[in-house]
Amino acid sequence: MTENKIRVDARGMACPGPITELVKAYRNAKNGDIIEVLATDPGFKPDVEAWIKRTGNQLVEFKEEGGTYIAVIKVTAKK
Amino acid sequence: MSKKRVVIIGGGAGGAILANNLPFDEFDVTVVDRSPYHYYWPWLLYVAFKGSRKPMKREIRELLKPGVKFIQSGAHSVDLGNRKVILENGKVLEYDHLVIATGSRPAYDMIEGHRKIVEKYGDYHSSEENARRVWSTINSLKQGTFAIAVGGDPYRCPPSPLEGVFLAEEFFRSRGLRDKVRVVFAVPYPRPYPAEPMNEVVEPILEERGVEYITFFTLDKIDEERKVAISMEGEELKYDALVVIPPHVGTDIKISPEDVLTQDRFIQADKFTNNIKGYDDAFVIGDASAVPVAKTGVTAHLQATVVARRLQGEDARNNGRTNCPFDLGYGLGTFVISDYNNPVVKLPPSRFSHMAKLVFAAAYWDMIKYPELWNPIFDAYFEATEPAKLRRIYV
Numbered sequence A: 001m002t003e004n005k006i007r008v009d010a011r012g013m014a015c016p017g018p019i020t021e022l023v024k025a026y027r028n029a030k031n032g033d034i035i036e037v038l039a040t041d042p043g044f045k046p047d048v049e050a051w052i053k054r055t056g057n058q059l060v061e062f063k064e065e066g067g068t069y070i071a072v073i074k075v076t077a078k079k
Numbered sequence B: 001m002s003k004k005r006v007v008i009i010g011g012g013a014g015g016a017i018l019a020n021n022l023p024f025d026e027f028d029v030t031v032v033d034r035s036p037y038h039y040y041w042p043w044l045l046y047v048a049f050k051g052s053r054k055p056m057k058r059e060i061r062e063l064l065k066p067g068v069k070f071i072q073s074g075a076h077s078v079d080l081g082n083r084k085v086i087l088e089n090g091k092v093l094e095y096d097h098l099v100i101a102t103g104s105r106p107a108y109d110m111i112e113g114h115r116k117i118v119e120k121y122g123d124y125h126s127s128e129e130n131a132r133r134v135w136s137t138i139n140s141l142k143q144g145t146f147a148i149a150v151g152g153d154p155y156r157c158p159p160s161p162l163e164g165v166f167l168a169e170e171f172f173r174s175r176g177l178r179d180k181v182r183v184v185f186a187v188p189y190p191r192p193y194p195a196e197p198m199n200e201v202v203e204p205i206l207e208e209r210g211v212e213y214i215t216f217f218t219l220d221k222i223d224e225e226r227k228v229a230i231s232m233e234g235e236e237l238k239y240d241a242l243v244v245i246p247p248h249v250g251t252d253i254k255i256s257p258e259d260v261l262t263q264d265r266f267i268q269a270d271k272f273t274n275n276i277k278g279y280d281d282a283f284v285i286g287d288a289s290a291v292p293v294a295k296t297g298v299t300a301h302l303q304a305t306v307v308a309r310r311l312q313g314e315d316a317r318n319n320g321r322t323n324c325p326f327d328l329g330y331g332l333g334t335f336v337i338s339d340y341n342n343p344v345v346k347l348p349p350s351r352f353s354h355m356a357k358l359v360f361a362a363a364y365w366d367m368i369k370y371p372e373l374w375n376p377i378f379d380a381y382f383e384a385t386e387p388a389k390l391r392r393i394y395v
Helices: A018-028 A044-055 B013-021 B041-050 B114-121 B128-140 B160-174 B196-208 B297-311 B351-369 B371-384 B387-393
Strands: A005-010 A034-039 A058-065 A068-074 B004-009 B027-033 B037-039 B057-059 B069-072 B075-079 B084-087 B092-094 B097-100 B144-150 B181-186 B212-214 B219-223 B228-231 B236-238 B241-245 B254-256 B282-284 B322-329 B332-338
Touching: A005 A018, A018 A034, A018 A044, A034 A044, A044 A058, A044 A068, B004 B013, B013 B027, B013 B097, B013 B297, B013 B351, B013 B371, B041 B128, B041 B160, B114 B128, B114 B219, B114 B241, B128 B160, B128 B241, B144 B160, B144 B236, B160 B181, B160 B196, B160 B241, B160 B322, B196 B322, B196 B332, B219 B241, B297 B322, B297 B371, B322 B351, B332 B351, B332 B387, B351 B371
Parallel strands: A005 A034, B004 B027, B004 B097, B027 B069, B075 B254, B097 B282, B144 B181, B144 B241, B181 B212
Antiparallel strands: A034 A068, A058 A068, B037 B057, B075 B084, B084 B092, B219 B228, B228 B236, B322 B332
């Protein structure tokens, strides 16, 4: 199985918000894929954490670099 | 001096506003569209949930200023390197400046079983026919569960899924059926409205009106035999009638080089200037772009005015402003207002905002046709409602 890395740039997005970009990437991903989302919206961190908790996917890393939040997610929970 | 040739692909809100904002003495403007009609898409909501028969389309030719050329043909391909557009009718157009404004379209192949339920219950993001089907659906449902589910991102108009929910709830209550019909809303997000401040406005209204909602529900498939919608993690939602907000994809035009397109066929561009990645003579505006902003008419409109000014030599820039009218039912409304530097404003529900939405709809065709009248009105409006100003009032 090949693993893809999907990079999503949602910097500057206030509405509808970076979580919608994550959801979009998740639809196209398969188990094993890595999704990396870049965002500047301060609400992004709690949203990603809540999303990980509820969907059961894996948060590999969450970091902040110069005002940009970067979430690295491994897709594991798809049925 | 010879006039600059501007080719605009798409005669919707973005394309028509841009064409009508370019002065003739400087530009030779051609608008190309597969359809002879320009649709006012937001009206699908009222066709679906109010049974509106108000016409929602006009001929593109009639909306364009005299002097703008209109060719009714789809564009087959665009060659950005050689500045050429090849039309489906075989004609080749050469340009000095190109603007792609082809919008977005629902994709029905991403969710198993989606097509079947659109044929049965309709939707309000595709056509008048499908929106009228929603109206029949809600009129024939006398008991059970009416569900609206966000099928995936992106889709046109971020408030539209909840607008449908609010209007459906109002409909069933007005028919005296609210104790027999459950209204359920399913979203893939952590909360009913994805942007938190606006969610703080709408979530209490959902609760007050007894609308149930399911969060983190990423729709995977629909089993119409068993009448269940199933999420990617295996969660099931039982329904009697289901309307899905379809995920949208970008342009179907062949574009070279192909790497300006994202996987779902939106065109990558600079979010401040709308220049297509790597091209200073080509632009993409509105829903067709991959720029991280809401897919809505106001975005197309503001980007069109920025591109019009840039073509005339000004260093105009987008600030990412949104201004999405949001029908909350029972004659109430709000607006989703934000920009690149300001999060969404927590604008409280009011009769006034609802009125503003309807007045806008009533004046829409005039706004497209006469920018010399409407530009100063919009300039004043956008200045008076800057998110940085409103945030000081509505905390």
